[in-house]
Amino acid sequence: MATDIRSSELKSPIDVAEYLFRRLHEVGVRGVHGVPGDFNLVALDYIPKAGLNWVGNCNELNAGYAADGYARVKGISAVVTTFGVGELSLLNAIAGAYSEYVPIVHIVGTPSTLSQRDGLLLHHTLGNGNFEVFADMSHNISCAKAKLNDPHEAAMLIDNAIRECWVQSRPVYITLPTDMVQKKIEGDRLKTPIDLSFPSNDTEKEDYVVDVVLKYLHAAKNPVILVDACAIRHRALEEVHEFIEKSGLPVFVAPMGKGAVNETLPNYGGVYAGNGSNAGVAERVESSDLVLSIGAIKSDFNTAGFTYRVSQLSTIDFHSGYMRVRYSEYPGVHMHGVLKKVTSRMGKLNIEAGPAPDNEIAKKDQGMSKGEVITHDWLWPRVGQWMKPNDIVLTETGTANFGIWETKFPEGVTAISQVLWGSIGYSVGACQGAALAAKETGSRRTILFVGDGSFELTAQELSTMIRNDLKPIIFVICNEGYTIERYIHGMDASYNDIQQWKFKDLVSVFGADPKKSKTYQVKTKQEAEDLFKDENFSSAPYLQFVELYMPKEDAPKALKLTADVSAKTNVSSTFQI
Structure with a gap:
């Protein structure tokens, strides 16, 4: 039949x-x-x-x-x-x-x-x-x-x-x-369109949780907001933004939450990642008597090696499937409805200001003498000065992923990284997908920062970008191999070295039209500065590829801290006493 x-x-x-x-x-x-x-x-x-x-x-x-x-x-x-x-x-x-x-x-x-x-x-x-x-x-x-x-x-x-x-x-x-x-x-x-709406909370349960949250919020003397990745992933940013702006409370982001908050707001305070936090952030967050944590993912790289020092006793967790107020958990109550009601009912709160991050380059790093090499301490604040509203910025696991913590974004920036899974080479493929999405949705710039080792794993996607007439700006950080691995173990080990490619030549090898692409090689701060000031480069008229040379052993402070913890964690079970 x-x-x-x-x-x-x-x-x-x-x-x-x-x-x-x-x-x-x-x-x-x-x-x-x-x-x-x-x-x-x-x-x-x-x-x-x-x-x-x-x-x-x-x-x-x-x-x-x-x-x-x-x-x-x-x-x-x-x-x-x-x-x-x-x-x-x-x-x-x-x-x-x-x-x-x-x-x-x-x-x-x-x-x-x-x-x-x-x-x-x-x-x-x-x-x-x-x-x-x-x-x-x-x-x-x-x-x-x-x-x-x-x-x-x-x-x-x-x-x-x-x-x-x-x-x-x-x-x-x-x-x-x-x-x-x-x-x-x-x-x-x-x-009949597919119903994509989130199921509503039970009204009685939701109202009870909202009352509990408001009780602790009104009693707090110096509360703060901490936003992480799941606020983005579970499409709660509208509710989060309303809460942040109406409350006026100091707001911070975890590394995976970069881009979730409008960093031009006066109450934006920077990145909190325990010991890897922006200047003044750890002190402000860890001294707070109430942390409103929205969409947290407390992984090792997202906390600079589990260096968070925030007690659950002073934390309210907002998640997609449950709420947790101190040590009391409320399953089946999602953050969307709770955030809306808390925002509408919160009234006057106690506010103690937090730090105000900027993209100023520290005096010790401002030197531009002839031949002075590019360092991470100089690069990332300078990138923040160069970025534009609504940019899409991708950073590979490694120096770029940690370096972007030191960059204050203009409004509307989408940040893409793979902090939890951390698959090497991810960002090159992701750049192709993000650049295609940018092409479909408007004129947003797509910018990639990827290490030379990571790039070698997925370099073929440069070909796909060319084939689809995409216009990303790609910075390949040429620092002779796997820097993050060097800091975890084997600073001079041969397995952390790579074959040195003529990276920018791949643009022509993969068949790019010379009129629809351009390549650069940048080895000094002055050359990088000249490139950032180049209006044609910054306008992203076509695919652009930059070899950006940095010292082999230079790395952001947060990477060094996290790598050290990771190294100790890797051997802890072997050397227990």
Whole structure:
């Protein structure tokens, strides 16, 4: 008996693949990342039919990084791979997105349902007839799974997966067998948009928590606000901004929360990361009698090696799935509704001002004598002076990731880094995705700072940027290898060295039009200063690539602190007394 829905029974028949891609278009996706393979080729034909563009990456890992960067700008992304060999190459990137709450729809073109049912010995399999093994691998790094094996269920499964991806802000896994791509399903469902709203809190519970929060907030003598990554990931920034501006309380960000707060506000105080904090920040935050912590992720690199000194007894935690007031936890009460009501009811609060960060370069670092080398202490405040409102700035795990803490942003900047997962080379792929999102949404500059070692892992995505006519400004920090690893262990070890490339020459190697690209080599402070003052360079008219040379052993203070703690943590179990 046929399992298909007969076209005559459908009001508006539509193929499964077109339905899927039109739903992705509905939620804001315009560029689809991925790599073609024989089990997804027919599905790829439907991408332009749905008003989407195929990006086409150099490999699946890079495609995943790119989808991650795209989602952090656009709100959600999609990546298509083929069964087995393709999807496994993507998993590192998907795991990173899962750990850092980034919503990616991962679509896998799989063998036909008949081939799977009969356990055929197909290519891209393990040769044992098990077609579930790869889906099982994705199980723990996806918040929802949709196997489109039956046209009766396909539309419902697609809608549910996309909704979960959006609401939980994590990757979902969708399999599309080759014989399901062109099956007809009901297209009338497309007239009703997917419900992407967050479930409301129980009113009684929410009001109770709001009263508890207000009680401690009004009693506090010097409260502060600390904003972290999950405020961004769970789309609570509107509520957070209203709370910050109306309260007037000193507000700080954790490293993963950079970009969550308008840093031009008078009550913005800088980055709090324990011992790695901006000047004056640790003293102000740690002396507060109440810390309103919004969306915290207290990982090692996000806290400069677990050097937070804030007691839970003086903390109120706002999260997407629960609230915690001191040591009392309220599950199922999310921060969106609580923040709105606290803001509307808070009244007058006790305010003790915090520090006021700037982008001033310390006197000891201001020297511009001939041949003076570029240092991190000079570079990052200078970058802050050069940045423009609404820039997108990406920093790779390593010196750049820690250096950006010392940069005060203009309004509207989006900061992208992978502080928790920390996969080396992430930022190059993410830059491609972010630059594509910037192209789709307006004229925002996309700026990447990446170490030479990291760049060598994913350099091929420079080719994808050129192919898609993207215009990022790429700074490759040339400091002879893996500086962050050197500080953790092996300062002069050969495994922390890399082959020295002629990095900027890759722009022409990858086929860039000389009229649509430009490269630079910068080795001194004066050369860097001249570049930052170059109006054509700053206007980002086309792809620009900068070799930025820095001393091998120079690093931001916060990196040195965190690396030292990481080194001790790595050996602590071995040398217990």
